[in-house]
């Protein structure tokens with residue numbers, strides 16, 4: 677069993693960070709939330725309603741997922757951002773694109789072709805910001821992030837982390853899987869859940885969990901010793 681006796685509540689307007697060793701079950705939790713597959717037992721509730729009772733398209737329209745590798749189409753920044761809405765079969769206004777780009781910290785002024793710049797000319801960090809803009813343009817209730825900063829340098833990772841924090845402040849429920857604990861250490865508003873062998877074994881803020889001197893303490897000290905980009 678990948679996950680067993682797992683109980684986790686993610687509150688609206690909060691960023692919940694899932695951490696844990698490789699293979700502990702973090703991504704499986706995201707797949708269950710998206711209903712890529714169903715739990716053998718137990719329930720997942722969204723606003724007290726079992727997610728299996730939602731029409732699948734309706735459920736997924738409430739959720740956006742940003743993954744480790746930004747998967748973009750071989751077209752322009754504008755078209756890639758717009759795809760977040762065009763899935764919903766309506767046209768995106770330029771203002772919507774601009775707003776999403778601004779929120780995702782895309783500095784469009786640095787590209788001579790602006791929004792018409794082909795995405796294959798962007799760095800990995802810039803591509804990830806386009807993926808973030810695409811994720812939020814349709815204002816999902818839930819933002820799922822599965823190691824979105826894993827392939828980024830520290831500065832880009834910080835930018836993406838700030839983006840997630842702003843999204844949670846604006847009322848979205850954010851569930852963020854990361855191995856990069858340095859980006860959350862000064863953020864006391866972040867709730868951290870530590871997954872180990874498919875269970876939540878510790879929960880609290882960065883400071884609380886460090887003081888416990890348990891699994892989180894070990895994971896974070898391993899990261900400190902090995903440098904910022906370590907995957908534990």
Ligand SMILES: Nc1ncnc2c1ncn2[C@@H]1O[C@H](COP(=O)(O)OP(=O)(O)OP(=O)(O)O)[C@@H](O)[C@H]1O
Pocket residue numbers: 678696697698699700701702703704705
């Ligand atoms: N479709 C699947 N069928 C069977 N086992 C799976 C499947 N997907 C994942 N697993 C197993 O479930 C366990 C948890 O995997 P999961 O991807 O959720 O871990 P994770 O915590 O996200 O790991 P990582 O940090 O390395 O991405 C692993 O042992 C994995 O091999």
